[in-house]
Amino acid sequence: MTLRFASLAALALSFVMSVPAGAADYEIDSKGAHASINFRVKHLGYSWLVGRFDTFTGSFSYDNKAIDKSSVKVEIDTASVNTNHAERDKHLRSADFLDVVKFPKVTFVSKSVTPAGDGKATIVGDLTLRGVTKEVSIAAVGIGGGDDPWGGVRQGFEGTTKFTMADFGIPKDLGPASKEVELTLHVEGILK
């Protein structure tokens, strides 16, 4: 009887201990493609040219009780740039833009996460592009999260930032209305 109680208590304790304390680590589900990184640049100032990076990895740490303890890290393969036009993609991979042979990765590493209420947060971090590291600010919003039907736990966000291409040393000038690029990250993380 005592023995049975003891083992039950041990079992209960092990359950308590398995509940994540504080921030939990998530792997961005790029494998299942429940994440995408898109960008847009104005074409002549007349419309938005939309593209994406097909290959990237990343992870984030998230605690819904202490948002400011969260962090995120993303690494993008520059060669995976895709604007649905082979010749344009070739040009974007060239030294005029991303110079993917010299600079195969774009990285973002967060430095601070500040809750902005209503499920929103401001993520400030270092964006490294073409070997140039600059601080950018991502306006992030939580989309949802919880158990998935297959035994995992997921958490999803959307974040948007923009920067001037010349600031990162992109030499090609696309004209006065097309100096900035907007980057949008749609990510779903799976609890590690």
Add this chain to the structure above:
Amino acid sequence: MHVKDAPDGYGIVSRLFHWLMAIAIFGLFGLGWWMVELDYYSPYYVSAPNLHRSVGILLFIALLARIFWRCLNIKPDDADLTAMERMASRFVHIGFYPLLIALSISGYLISTPGGRAIDVFGLFSVPSIVQQKGLEDSAGWVHWALAYGVIALAVVHTAGALKHHFIDKGSSLMRMWSGPQRPN
């Protein structure tokens, strides 16, 4: 007028193929060399590559027709060449065909591996056959290298023809310019 090639000169069909394709090849080389450096806001940024692609496809069709025509014809006599000259001239002549075929295919693969077709002067379009992401990059390098290779070969070919015409006082240039001299 000689339509087909004769022992003492090329017929009108071969001569037209030769000179028109020579103009097209040098023209495409110059156009390609110039157009890749155009500014985004150049008025020719869209039209120059369109012209290059269209003429390139027509050149490829002409090339296939020329190879076919060559197979139907006798080869004009080259007995006035030394064994060494003959070998060099045949090497240069035959070398153009695989180089130009590879040049055409590599150019086609710059434009089409994303699934898009090449429009030829709005008359017809050549669909994408091979779809592979990033193929346009390697195709671009191959196209660039082969273009210089073809021009190098053309320079050797021209130098040989001029040497044979002016120094050796041979008739090869006239065979390609005015054709066979004997009446039909």
